Amino acid sequence: MTLFEDIDLFDEGQKRFTDFQLPDTELKLWERFFEKKASDEYFSVLRETTPWQQRTRKMYDKTLPDPRLTAFYGGQNGYTWTPVLLDIKAAVETACGITFNRVLLNYYRDGQDSVSWHSDHPSSSGKHYAIASVTFGETRLFKVRHKERKDIAPLDIPLTHGSFLLMGPTMQEHYEHHVPKTSRNIGARINLTFRVSDTEVNTSYGLFRED
Ligand SMILES: O=C(O)CCC(=O)C(=O)O
Numbered sequence: 566m567t568l569f570e571d572i573d574l575f576d577e578g579q580k581r582f583t584d585f586q587l588p589d590t591e592l593k594l595w596e597r598f599f600e601k602k603a604s605d606e607y608f609s610v611l612r613e614t615t616p617w618q619q620r621t622r623k624m625y626d627k628t629l630p631d632p633r634l635t636a637f638y639g640g641q642n643g644y645t646w647t648p649v650l651l652d653i654k655a656a657v658e659t660a661c662g663i664t665f666n667r668v669l670l671n672y673y674r675d676g677q678d679s680v681s682w683h684s685d686h687p688s689s690s691g692k693h694y695a696i697a698s699v700t701f702g703e704t705r706l707f708k709v710r711h712k713e714r715k716d717i718a719p720l721d722i723p724l725t726h727g728s729f730l731l732m733g734p735t736m737q738e739h740y741e742h743h744v745p746k747t748s749r750n751i752g753a754r755i756n757l758t759f760r761v762s763d764t765e766v767n768t769s770y771g772l773f774r775e776d
């Protein structure tokens with residue numbers, strides 16, 4: 566696969582852009598989108614001030630805790646946007662030209678936290694929109710695979726501190742993604758997925774499981 570990279574030198578190191586050129590969708594990555602100093606600050610403020618929730622999920626006859634903590638902002642059911650989240654949202658909106666009105670935060674406390682293979686829910690109307698994914702803290706692998714086409718090689722994308730990954734509107738229809746557990750002794754990671762909802766009420770958010 567051809568990767569198109571555009572490298573700029575900044576004070577804080579290299580800011581690197583990759584267009585993965587995936588069939589059926591768009592997937593773009595900006596590494597060091599946020600500078601290290603700003604990323605460190607966002608990570609500690611979000612970790613300390615977010616009202617993290619432990620959600621549970623019914624699996625057959627059991628109720629299991631999700632292997633991560635979450636918080637949802639925007640719309641009628643979400644928390645009210647904070648200045649920090651509005652700053653991050655404004656930065657990604659300027660880069661991609663899309664306006665978002667929801668954000669889901671995931672807090673992976675250590676290598677044992679994860680998210681299993683899934684694609685994300687469409688908006689309540691059924692329409693899919695682009696999703697902007699921002700990472701602060703520990704690097705974790707973001708795995709991507711096509712739902713039907715075995716001829717398309719799966720991707721393992723390390724999402725680093727301050728990175729911004731843009732998934733196009735058709736990504737959830739054609740691909741699944743996954744953040745696996747790791748036995749490495751690592752610290753915490755916070756991921757923010759900015760989303761578009763075309764209705765006021767959130768009937769659902771987050772994951773649409775395939776497995
Ligand atoms: O943590 C990540 O990078 C992905 C999170 C995710 O897939 C989700 O919240 O739907």
Ligand SMILES: [Fe+2]
Nearest residue numbers: 683684685742
């Ligand atoms: Fe997801």
